[in-house]
Amino acid sequence: MLNYELVVIGGGPAGLAAAIEARKNGVQNILVLERDLELGGILQQCIHNGFGLHIFKEELTGPEYAQRFINELLEMDIEYKTDTMVLDISEIKTITAVNKQDGLIQISANAIILAMGCRERTRGAIRIPGTRPAGVFTAGTAQRFINIEGYMVGRRIVILGSGDIGLIMARRLTLEGAKVLAVAELMPYSSGLTRNIVQCLHDYDIPLLLSHTVTDIRGKDRVTGVTISKVDQNLKPIPGSEKEYQCDTLLLSVGLIPENELSLQANIKLDPRTGGPIVNESMETSVEGIFACGNVVHVHDLVDYVTEEAQKAGAGAADYIFEEITEKIPAVPIVPQEGVNYIIPQNIRIDNLNGFLDLMLRVTSVYRNAKICVRADEKTIKEVKRPHLSPGEMERVRLNSNIMKTIRPKTISLYIDGEKTQYAI
Amino acid sequence: MFDILIIGAGICGTSIARELTRFKLKIALVDKENDVSNGTTKANSAIIHAGYDPKPGTLMAELNSRGNPMFDTLCSRLQVPFKRIGSLVLAFNDTDLKTLGKLYKQGIQNRISKMEIIDRDQLRNLEPEINPAAIGALYAQTAGIVGPWELAIALAENAIDNGAELYLNSPVVSINKVDKVFTVTTDSAQFRSKVVINCAGVQADKINNLIAPPEFKIMPRRGEYYVLDKTAGKMVRHVVFQPPGDLGKGVLVTPTVHGNVLIGPNSERVSRDDAIETTAQGLEYIQKTAQQSFTNIPLHQTINIFAGLRAEPDTGDFIIAESPTVKGFINIAGIKSPGLSAAPAIAEKVVGIVDSILPALKPNQDFIETRREIIHFAELSDKAKARLIKKDPRYARIICRCENITEGEIVDAIHRNAGATTVDSVKRRVRPGTGRCQGGFCMPRVIEILAREQNQEMDNILKDGLNSPVLTGMTKSEEIRESEPAFTAPQLKEVEC
Ligand SMILES: Cc1cc2nc3c(=O)[nH]c(=O)nc-3n(C[C@H](O)[C@H](O)[C@H](O)COP(=O)(O)OP(=O)(O)OC[C@H]3O[C@@H](n4cnc5c(N)ncnc54)[C@H](O)[C@@H]3O)c2cc1C
Numbered sequence: 001m002l003n004y005e006l007v008v009i010g011g012g013p014a015g016l017a018a019a020i021e022a023r024k025n026g027v028q029n030i031l032v033l034e035r036d037l038e039l040g041g042i043l044q045q046c047i048h049n050g051f052g053l054h055i056f057k058e059e060l061t062g063p064e065y066a067q068r069f070i071n072e073l074l075e076m077d078i079e080y081k082t083d084t085m086v087l088d089i090s091e092i093k094t095i096t097a098v099n100k101q102d103g104l105i106q107i108s109a110n111a112i113i114l115a116m117g118c119r120e121r122t123r124g125a126i127r128i129p130g131t132r133p134a135g136v137f138t139a140g141t142a143q144r145f146i147n148i149e150g151y152m153v154g155r156r157i158v159i160l161g162s163g164d165i166g167l168i169m170a171r172r173l174t175l176e177g178a179k180v181l182a183v184a185e186l187m188p189y190s191s192g193l194t195r196n197i198v199q200c201l202h203d204y205d206i207p208l209l210l211s212h213t214v215t216d217i218r219g220k221d222r223v224t225g226v227t228i229s230k231v232d233q234n235l236k237p238i239p240g241s242e243k244e245y246q247c248d249t250l251l252l253s254v255g256l257i258p259e260n261e262l263s264l265q266a267n268i269k270l271d272p273r274t275g276g277p278i279v280n281e282s283m284e285t286s287v288e289g290i291f292a293c294g295n296v297v298h299v300h301d302l303v304d305y306v307t308e309e310a311q312k313a314g315a316g317a318a319d320y321i322f323e324e325i326t327e328k329i330p331a332v333p334i335v336p337q338e339g340v341n342y343i344i345p346q347n348i349r350i351d352n353l354n355g356f357l358d359l360m361l362r363v364t365s366v367y368r369n370a371k372i373c374v375r376a377d378e379k380t381i382k383e384v385k386r387p388h389l390s391p392g393e394m395e396r397v398r399l400n401s402n403i404m405k406t407i408r409p410k411t412i413s414l415y416i417d418g419e420k421t422q423y424a425i
Numbered sequence: 426m427f428d429i430l431i432i433g434a435g436i437c438g439t440s441i442a443r444e445l446t447r448f449k450l451k452i453a454l455v456d457k458e459n460d461v462s463n464g465t466t467k468a469n470s471a472i473i474h475a476g477y478d479p480k481p482g483t484l485m486a487e488l489n490s491r492g493n494p495m496f497d498t499l500c501s502r503l504q505v506p507f508k509r510i511g512s513l514v515l516a517f518n519d520t521d522l523k524t525l526g527k528l529y530k531q532g533i534q535n536r537i538s539k540m541e542i543i544d545r546d547q548l549r550n551l552e553p554e555i556n557p558a559a560i561g562a563l564y565a566q567t568a569g570i571v572g573p574w575e576l577a578i579a580l581a582e583n584a585i586d587n588g589a590e591l592y593l594n595s596p597v598v599s600i601n602k603v604d605k606v607f608t609v610t611t612d613s614a615q616f617r618s619k620v621v622i623n624c625a626g627v628q629a630d631k632i633n634n635l636i637a638p639p640e641f642k643i644m645p646r647r648g649e650y651y652v653l654d655k656t657a658g659k660m661v662r663h664v665v666f667q668p669p670g671d672l673g674k675g676v677l678v679t680p681t682v683h684g685n686v687l688i689g690p691n692s693e694r695v696s697r698d699d700a701i702e703t704t705a706q707g708l709e710y711i712q713k714t715a716q717q718s719f720t721n722i723p724l725h726q727t728i729n730i731f732a733g734l735r736a737e738p739d740t741g742d743f744i745i746a747e748s749p750t751v752k753g754f755i756n757i758a759g760i761k762s763p764g765l766s767a768a769p770a771i772a773e774k775v776v777g778i779v780d781s782i783l784p785a786l787k788p789n790q791d792f793i794e795t796r797r798e799i800i801h802f803a804e805l806s807d808k809a810k811a812r813l814i815k816k817d818p819r820y821a822r823i824i825c826r827c828e829n830i831t832e833g834e835i836v837d838a839i840h841r842n843a844g845a846t847t848v849d850s851v852k853r854r855v856r857p858g859t860g861r862c863q864g865g866f867c868m869p870r871v872i873e874i875l876a877r878e879q880n881q882e883m884d885n886i887l888k889d890g891l892n893s894p895v896l897t898g899m900t901k902s903e904e905i906r907e908s909e910p911a912f913t914a915p916q917l918k919e920v921e922c
């Protein structure tokens with residue numbers, strides 16, 4: 001059995017930043033375990049730019065962004081193992097992993113940080129009827145084939161879902177000589193960044209069909225076509241609105257799901273709203289000494305926020321290892337109310353707060369001229385104005401820890417006050 | 426010249442092939458698809474029925490009740506997943522209870538053991554999450570669940586180990602008979618054989634009509650399904666049927682041998698014999714109907730949907746006989762449900778028919794009942810895992826992170842007899858891509874391994890059927906590759922054995 005003060009599972013941007021931050025806070029004995037052949041996580045296949053605007057104030061590509069952290073990790077001499085898959089973690093923080101060099105290894109850790117990222121929702125999950133031919137890909141898998149393996153996935157493409165990955169892939173495929181016929185989106189708004197809609201669709205004359213979905217897939221061996229239908233306000237296809245598209249490929253960009261099989265093995269409580277662990281202000285899960293950050297907790301739009309969250313987890317794990325935590329049990333729940341879908345963290349330990357408390361949240365609908373309101377027990381203590389709110393974009397509300405320490409609320413809740421458009425999720 | 430040529434490598438064709446390799450016979454097993462079990466055998470409820478359901482006196486009743494008890498030995502010898510979990514037919518009112526009584530009586534006539542009619546409390550004990558409106562059930566302890574394609578693949582592999590020859594990608598286009606010898610022609614080869622056995626599933630009438638007058642008609646009936654993720658797996662413990670109606674055994678909810686939940690099928694007459702697409706209406710019907718058994722079905726945990734075709738014969742019963750007009754031509758047709766349950770018994774029956782056609786069958790002294798060991802890495806103890814990795818480090822490389830499947834297992838599946846050649850055929854054997862991510866992460870790796878092991882380019886690797894390339898060429902080189910056909914049919918050649 002190997003022993004480490006801290007084991008980080010997953011070497012994507014979250015795992016890297018968490019390990020680096022823990023070292024900066026004095027943790028010597030750290031091991032990062034990564035399943036893939038290289039560190040960097042999903043960023044290695046995101047070769048477009050636009051990463052790092054918040055943290056580095058420049059536009060980096062995904063691999064460039066990841067490389068900055070990989071370099072720092074190497075400079076700090078933090079130990080890592082790639083091509084190493086974690087199979088199991090237990091509540092008492094024993095990790096079982098496997099790789100070709102060491103075979104099956106068992107590791108005991110004082111603290112663990114979970115940074116396993118997320119996976120994509122599939123065709124089955126959204127239950128599109130039709131045949132089951134080759135040519136139906138999730139957008140991330142297609143991105144991997146094209147950007148890492150160097151293979152094309154098709155020539156005439158329909159994309160379902162207008163999340164950022166779908167938008168980026170529309171442009172990528174076009175640049176590779178494929179014809180993207182349309183991007184269909186179930187909701188009446190895109191969940192992607194406006195920047196991406198302009199740069200990836202408008203600039204290439206690719207139509208974005210809002211309130212549309214794919215209702216049939218045809219083709220025995222390879223996709224020969226799909227049917228796209230308009231949907232009503234309840235998101236149900238409208239009979240008679242079907243339109244057929246001849247294509248050889250359907251790309252699905254229909255959402256991401258935090259990857260929490262390991263968390264469940266360790267009996268960590270998940271939040272049904274996020275699909276990820278319930279965490280406190282230091283990103284500690286319901287199991288003492290096991291922390292989580294990045295897409296394994298909730299799906300992020302911007303990697304910069306992943307990095308910030310991971311730094312919190314790294315610092316939190318260091319505090320835990322050095323027993324610098326005064327209050328152990330989280331006492332104050334943070335509750336989503338009217339218009340708020342979820343909030344991270346789900347609970348806090350007031351005495352443990354320092355500087356700012358950042359709350360990350362997603363709303364349930366599109367709002368105009370809205371306010372995000374923070375209530376401490378019965379009293380509204382803060383209102384943040386937003387001209388526009390959308391479920392596709394994560395919001396941040398910053399609270400002052402000193403104020404929290406003075407008022408010492410029993411619960412904190414967040415709600416939205418504003419003009420809701422007619423659609424709800 | 427072959428002694429036996431079997432058309433169709435579904436559960437019937439593979440069962441018969443394997444059973445006949447117990448004798449000194451030259452056997453060819455021919456299928457139009459590029460893998461065995463790619464017809465109805467890969468898309469059904471996977472239930473080994475207890476046998477109370479078919480009408481007494483029919484072949485279906487006889488062979489179901491004879492086939493069911495054969496599964497324990499067969500599946501353990503061939504390392505195929507099989508679990509005798511028992512089945513429940515629910516009753517919601519007095520009429521349903523009467524129906525259960527009839528089924529029970531029918532079961533007695535079919536000589537089915539271990540059946541009982543249980544009350545609401547007993548039912549709740551067996552299935553805690555069942556709809557409380559159910560007032561009782563027919564409990565049949567001998568019903569089981571199996572991996573249907575795993576079984577057909579295992580039977581084919583074992584048949585080949587024992588001397589049979591498998592010809593895939595070989596659609597039969599014509600059959601002739603001259604001087605007691607059949608010539609069976611596929612799109613690329615000719616076979617000569619003394620006996621021909623037609624196991625062509627929904628196409629069995631077409632194969633019959635190539636050589637004999639039309640004696641029966643197959644009317645395909647489609648059944649659609651949902652597969653739920655393993656996290657939903659605990660909601661159901663038995664095969665749960667609703668009271669039978671006009672459309673057969675109705676919508677069922679059952680665990681699968683791998684711990685997923687299967688929900689379906691509906692029953693819809695279709696005009697094409699390849700109509701295996703799912704439909705919005707069909708899926709909606711199943712959803713509504715299944716909710717009568719379990720009110721809280723987590724359909725959001727669906728990981729896959731699929732459909733299969735029942736080979737409904739116009740005669741109403743299995744057809745298992747030598748053609749009355751063409752001697753030496755045996756029809757195994759109309760093998761609808763419970764075809765899977767009956768398959769081992771069908772194979773035994775066919776041995777009898779062959780025995781009456783060919784001169785005295787001699788036993789094959791070298792016949793082996795078992796297959797070379799198959800390793801399931803995820804199911805090994807930590808010690809066994811460590812030992813295995815020392816011997817072969819390919820078992821340390823996890824390819825499928827949902828099901829923890831290693832490179833070693835995939836390579837083995839490719840190199841076995843009746844081995845995997847496509848992404849889906851790897852999936853049917855060792856399950857990468859059957860989990861939550863449905864291949865999102867592992868498909869690129871599986872393609873890479875298939876390409877390496879078969880000395881192919883990655884963009885030649887197929888998903889499933891012959892025209893199903895996953896990739897369409899290298900990036901920035903569309904024009905160069907576009908002209909290349911995905912598949913070239915070989916020259917017509919005589920197959921000698
Ligand atoms: C397909 C896709 C495309 C994206 N494109 C963009 C984009 O263009 N722009 C953007 O800002 N954001 C994008 N994102 C969001 C992006 O994922 C996040 O911003 C960020 O990469 C998340 O970091 P992470 O470290 O949490 O997860 P990841 O980057 O996914 O890293 C998780 C790591 O954990 C490893 N791992 C998982 N399980 C195990 C295990 N059991 N054992 C060992 N290792 C394990 C994985 O191999 C992976 O390397 C994309 C996400 C996806 C899924």
Ligand SMILES: Cc1cc2nc3c(=O)[nH]c(=O)nc-3n(C[C@H](O)[C@H](O)[C@H](O)COP(=O)(O)OP(=O)(O)OC[C@H]3O[C@@H](n4cnc5c(N)ncnc54)[C@H](O)[C@@H]3O)c2cc1C
Pocket residue numbers: 432433434435436437438455456457458461462463464465466467468469470471472473474595596597598624625626627628632646647648649690733734735736760761762763764765766767
């Ligand atoms: C919805 C549904 C649910 C069912 N549930 C159950 C159940 O729970 N329990 C049970 O016992 N049974 C069940 N069954 C029935 C069972 O699945 C079938 O009886 C069984 O799979 C039939 O096997 P087969 O070998 O006869 O046919 P198939 O598996 O269809 O095999 C026929 C083969 O012939 C090949 N072929 C066809 N034409 C040609 C040609 N010209 N040249 C070469 N090859 C050709 C095809 O490619 C195919 O591989 C179900 C069936 C359906 C459709």
